[in-house]
Amino acid sequence: MTTENSRFIGEHTVFRNQEALQIELGLGLYSPQLVNRVEMYSGKPDEQLISANIWLPSETNLVMSTIERGESTLIMGDPGSGKSTLIYGIRVKQRVLGSPYYFIDGHYQTTDEDFIFRKLRKALKKGAPVIWDSFDYLVGKSKKVRKSNLQTHIARSRELLQAASSFIDQGGILVGTSHSAPWLNGHGEASLVNGIWSDITEKMYIHNTQGIFENQETLYNFLKSAAMADNQVHYLVNLFDEEGESHAQLVSIAQSLIQEGYTQDELAEALLAVKRYKNLKLLSMSKKPESLQIRHDLEQFCEGNTDETAFLRSYLVFNIGQNRETKKIMRQD
Numbered sequence: 001m002t003t004e005n006s007r008f009i010g011e012h013t014v015f016r017n018q019e020a021l022q023i024e025l026g027l028g029l030y031s032p033q034l035v036n037r038v039e040m041y042s043g044k045p046d047e048q049l050i051s052a053n054i055w056l057p058s059e060t061n062l063v064m065s066t067i068e069r070g071e072s073t074l075i076m077g078d079p080g081s082g083k084s085t086l087i088y089g090i091r092v093k094q095r096v097l098g099s100p101y102y103f104i105d106g107h108y109q110t111t112d113e114d115f116i117f118r119k120l121r122k123a124l125k126k127g128a129p130v131i132w133d134s135f136d137y138l139v140g141k142s143k144k145v146r147k148s149n150l151q152t153h154i155a156r157s158r159e160l161l162q163a164a165s166s167f168i169d170q171g172g173i174l175v176g177t178s179h180s181a182p183w184l185n186g187h188g189e190a191s192l193v194n195g196i197w198s199d200i201t202e203k204m205y206i207h208n209t210q211g212i213f214e215n216q217e218t219l220y221n222f223l224k225s226a227a228m229a230d231n232q233v234h235y236l237v238n239l240f241d242e243e244g245e246s247h248a249q250l251v252s253i254a255q256s257l258i259q260e261g262y263t264q265d266e267l268a269e270a271l272l273a274v275k276r277y278k279n280l281k282l283l284s285m286s287k288k289p290e291s292l293q294i295r296h297d298l299e300q301f302c303e304g305n306t307d308e309t310a311f312l313r314s315y316l317v318f319n320i321g322q323n324r325e326t327k328k329i330m331r332q333d
Contacts, residue, residue: 055222055277056082058214059207060089063175066205067129072174074135074201076181077209078326080278083177086209087133090175100126106134106177109147113156117163124172132164135176139197141189154189161196168203180208211277216240219280226284231302236283239274250274250312257316266320273319282322294318 054060063086066073077083094101102123104116123130137145138157146153168174178184178201184193213219216237223233239246254267273279282291283298294314301311 054089054092055085055213055218056089056209056211057218059086059210060093063090063207064093066207067173067175070171070173072168072172072204073176073207074204075175075177075207075209076179077177077211078180078183078278080281080326081209082211082277083209084133085211085277086207087131087175087177090131094129100128102128102130104130104132106132106137109137109145109153109156113159116160120163120167120172124167124170129173129175130167132174132176134178135164135174136178136184136188136197139184139188139192142187145187150189154192157189157192158196161192161200165196165200165203168200174204176204212272213240213275213277213280219275222277222280223284228284229299229302232298235298235302236274236280246308246312247274249308250316253309253312254316257313262320266323267316269323270316270319273323278326279319279322283318290318290321 059082063073063075067090075083075086091101091103102119104111104119120130122128134145138161140146141150141153148156164174179187184197188197213222219240220233220237223236228236235246238244239250241247251271254271257267258264282288283294285291297306297311297314300306301308
């Protein structure tokens with residue numbers, strides 16, 4: 001089933017909205033969710049569309065400015081830091097502007113190379129940017145990021161990277177995402193990372209994600225999109241306010257945790273988590289046991305069954321644990 005905004009071609013769905021062109025490469029199967037998303041866009045005023053769907057507006061605008069200047073950009077960051085969120089925001093902005101673009105989901109490593117080559121050529125001809133999420137999966141050696149044996153994967157990746165390099169050399173605009181250097185060093189195939197990957201990234205502007213919610217309104221919209229209860233949303237939004245009583249109590253509890261062996265750096269990162277996209281996404285959406293537990297703790301506090309001090313201590317420990325897990329993933333080979 002398709003809508004007036006889309007049509008089905010082979011294994012891929014082509015979406016049209018406000019005269020923009022979006023090719024979702026690598027998805028394989030038709031995705032009703034994406035069609036519904038496009039339908040939702042077409043009926044909204046531009047301002048409402050942007051505020052409702054872009055969680056990191058300043059960073060999104062920064063990357064958009066590089067597209068407008070005709071520069072290629074590599075968005076880098078730790079797992080969950082907001083790389084794909086920036087990509088999503090850019091795609092929303094392109095649709096609002098009615099500007100064509102091509103999207104490649106790099107998580108899918110079995111997409112036919114010739115299909116991607118053709119789309120790179122079409123993007124170059126149309127002057128449209130190519131938005132390539134998980135671009136770094138091309139250089140990954142772990143079985144978690146490849147679907148073929150290592151030698152086949154390296155050969156395929158080398159061809160695609162050479163095509164991407166040629167695309168940039170001919171004036172094409174490529175916006176890709178990549179994990180940061182520790183991940184590339186631990187999970188990347190050295191012959192690619194130190195070779196053609198290094199050559200390509202030298203041609204690109206590097207944007208390191210900050211992943212920080214800028215204001216309470218944006219955080220409120222994000223938490224509401226996660227279908228959290230109103231009392232929980234309002235509490236977390238108020239916790240964002242550094243001048244508020246709850247935030248002051250959070251800082252006080254953090255200082256007391258030094259006596260339990262936590263480091264100053266860990267506690268500083270845990271305090272920043274009240275504004276960080278990665279941690280709030282884990283809190284509001286993740287199905288991990290620790291995320292389910294902290295949501296339960298938040299619910300119990302907001303319902304008046306536990307006191308605020310107990311919840312805030314649990315919240316700090318939760319964020320310290322998630323930050324440690326991220327660093328562990330970055331180190332693992």
